Amino acid sequence: MFLQEKRGEPHVHVGAVHAPDPEMAFILAKEQFVRRGRCVSLWVVPAEAIYASRAEDAEELFSSALEKEYREPRGFRVAERVRRWMERHGESLPDA
Amino acid sequence: MFTYRIHGQTVPVPEQAPPPQEGPEYADRLAEFEARIARGEKIEPTDWMPEEYRRQLIRMISQHAHSEIVGMLPEGQWIPHAPTLRRKLILIAKVQDEGGHGQLLYRAAETLGVTREEMIEAFLAGKAKYSVVFNYPALTWADVAAIGLLIDGAAVVNQLMLAQGSYGPYARAMKRICYEESFHIKQGYDAFVALATGTPAQRQMIQEAVNRWWYPALMLFGPPDRDSVHTPTLLRWRIKTKTNDELRQEFVDQYAPMVLRLGLTIPDPNLRYDPEAGHWRFSEPDWEEFWRVIKGNGPCNAERMAARRRAHEEGRWVREALAAKAARGTNGGGNGRYAMASV
Numbered sequence: 043m044f045l046q047e048k049r050g051e052p053h054v055h056v057g058a059v060h061a062p063d064p065e066m067a068f069i070l071a072k073e074q075f076v077r078r079g080r081c082v083s084l085w086v087v088p089a090e091a092i093y094a095s096r097a098e099d100a101e102e103l104f105s106s107a108l109e110k111e112y113r114e115p116r117g118f119r120v121a122e123r124v125r126r127w128m129e130r131h132g133e134s135l136p137d138a
Numbered sequence: 139m140f141t142y143r144i145h146g147q148t149v150p151v152p153e154q155a156p157p158p159q160e161g162p163e164y165a166d167r168l169a170e171f172e173a174r175i176a177r178g179e180k181i182e183p184t185d186w187m188p189e190e191y192r193r194q195l196i197r198m199i200s201q202h203a204h205s206e207i208v209g210m211l212p213e214g215q216w217i218p219h220a221p222t223l224r225r226k227l228i229l230i231a232k233v234q235d236e237g238g239h240g241q242l243l244y245r246a247a248e249t250l251g252v253t254r255e256e257m258i259e260a261f262l263a264g265k266a267k268y269s270v271v272f273n274y275p276a277l278t279w280a281d282v283a284a285i286g287l288l289i290d291g292a293a294v295v296n297q298l299m300l301a302q303g304s305y306g307p308y309a310r311a312m313k314r315i316c317y318e319e320s321f322h323i324k325q326g327y328d329a330f331v332a333l334a335t336g337t338p339a340q341r342q343m344i345q346e347a348v349n350r351w352w353y354p355a356l357m358l359f360g361p362p363d364r365d366s367v368h369t370p371t372l373l374r375w376r377i378k379t380k381t382n383d384e385l386r387q388e389f390v391d392q393y394a395p396m397v398l399r400l401g402l403t404i405p406d407p408n409l410r411y412d413p414e415a416g417h418w419r420f421s422e423p424d425w426e427e428f429w430r431v432i433k434g435n436g437p438c439n440a441e442r443m444a445a446r447r448r449a450h451e452e453g454r455w456v457r458e459a460l461a462a463k464a465a466r467g468t469n470g471g472g473n474g475r476y477a478m479a480s481v
Contacts, residue, residue, distance in 0.1 A: 050180030050306045083182060112224060113231045115324040120331050127335045128399055 043071040044085040053085050064088075175376050180306040183249040191375050194368065195305055196250050198377065200257040203243035205269035208442050210236045212276040213285060221279055228325045229282065235318045242315060246307040262447055270428060271354040273436030280333055280340075280347035286326015288348070288355040288393060294319045295389045296359060304376035327396070334400040341402070348397060349405045353423040355393075357431075359386045362422060390418045 044053035056075050061067035067086045076084065095103055111117040167186050174181065181187055210233045217233065220226035244254050260266040271289055276282055294316060301312035333344035360382040363369055372378040380388075390409075395418075397404055408421045431439070 046182075049182055050309060052310060083184070110227075110231070112228050112325075113321055115320045117321075118324045118328040120324065120328045123331050123335060124400065127331075131401060 043067075043075055044087065045075060045081050046083040046085075047080045049082055053083065058089060172375075175304045179304075180309060181304050182306045188375075190371065191377070192250050194371060194375075194377055195308065196247055196252050197368075198372075199243055199247040199250075199308055200252070200260070201267050201269075203240045203247065203257065204261045204266055205272065206236045206240035206243060208268045208272045208446065211442055211445055212272060212274070212438075213282055216276060216279060216282045219279065220282075225329065232286070232322050232325060235322065239315045239318070242311040243308075246305075246311045249307045258450070262443075262450055264434070264443065267432060269358060270431050270436070271358050272442060273431050273438045274350065274354050275438050277350070278343055278347060279329075280343035281350065283326055283329035283333055283344060284347035284351040286322060287330045287396070288326075288351045289358065290319055290322040290326055291393050292355045292358040292389050294323060295385055295392065299378065299380045299385060302376075302379045331400065334402060345402050348402055352404055352406070355389065356386055356420075356423045357428050359383075359389070361425065361428065365425070387417055390420050394418050394420070 043056050043058060045056045046053045059067050059070040059074060061070050064086050068084065071084060071086060075081075107113075168188060171181070171185070171187060171191075174185075181191075213229060214233050217226060217229050220229050244257060247257060248254060257266065261268070276285060297312050297316050297319060301309050301316055303309050303312070330344060333340040360366060363381045363383045366382055369378070369381055373381065394404060394409060406421045408419060410419050411417075412419050430436070434440075
């Protein structure tokens with residue numbers, strides 16, 4: 043079950059139900075997950091349609107992304123460099 | 139009556155040409171649709187929407203997607219020639235991001251009922267546009283830096299506005315894209331500053347690149363409001379929330395100082411800060427050149443299209459092999475890499 047709380051927000055996985063077909067799954071999902079709180083859209087997807095990574099593979103599959111700081115905006119110290127350069131050259135903005 | 143703000147003034151949106159759909163039921167639905175937008179709510183794919191809204195979104199999102207894909211070309215050529223290993227890693231990451239942005243955008247457009255194949259075919263047949271700026275060459279490494287700062291900077295000004303737009307899937311894609319683009323600007327600024335604070339020869343290189351990319355960056359926002367046929371409709375339905383000229387002004391206010399404070403110049407004799415208005419005054423780009431390049435006669439149009447067509451042909455066997463494998467029902471699952479989700 044993927045529930046969208048508000049227009050413009052993504053659908054978020056909220057849980058699963060046991061049902062023989064999508065229509066029944068939808069009814070059960072509504073009764074179980076939309077009993078209170080907001081919902082503007084509900085998706086029902088058969089669990090077997092979802093391929094998932096294994097927990098034991100997570101390290102190998104995903105951890106290298108964390109080492110690549112050069113892909114992050116915070117991986118650059120450019121403001122400091124500009125400030126130092128401006129101090130050295132007495133550069134200021136014309137008319138601003 | 140709808141209004142929008144331009145340079146701090148509230149301006150009425152001109153009346154629309156009558157839409158193709160008609161009748162009392164249409165009028166009710168349109169009123170409901172427009173009231174939703176006026177309340178600041180997003181439109182989602184399962185909502186009723188006027189055909190013109192759908193058409194404009196498909197036009198804009200697919201052009202945006204094509205631009206991301208073509209945008210990989212000028213910088214991609216510099217990957218083998220990056221000056222250091224670190225710069226090479228960064229540039230590869232950036233170009234890969236652009237490819238990913240294209241995929242996100244094609245997917246957002248598909249929610250409107252057009253297929254990816256249709257969009258790509260229209261593009262390869264030369265029937266769909268892409269951003270004019272990618273028809274200019276990246277002559278030196280300094281061009282890569284100038285593109286990173288000025289072109290990506292302009293793109294983010296535009297995309298932050300689009301992230302506020304009324305169509306849910308497009309706005310969601312924009313949020314993710316803007317996050318990655320903030321890395322693109324940062325790396326561009328870093329490379330830009332490295333040259334601008336370097337040797338006299340490096341400073342000259344970056345100055346020449348600024349001279350080449352300043353006006354293309356201004357062109358990225360599209361034609362001036364007085365010539366932009368789509369703008370009133372796009373504003374009315376919050377597909378866009380600012381006009382091309384407003385965005386161009388925002389860009390100059392933000393980026394001109396970044397270039398000037400490094401002691402570089404901008405190739406515009408009219409560029410000056412207007413303290414009363416709190417804005418930079420600047421010259422418009424050469425619009426005749428803009429239309430010439432849009433229509434296919436820029437320095438690199440033929441080269442870009444040829445590269446895209448070649449890539450499409452060379453990738454054909456991959457698409458066919460994947461489709462054949464999927465048709466046999468042997469896709470995934472069996473190799474032990476992926477498990478069924480236990481939800």
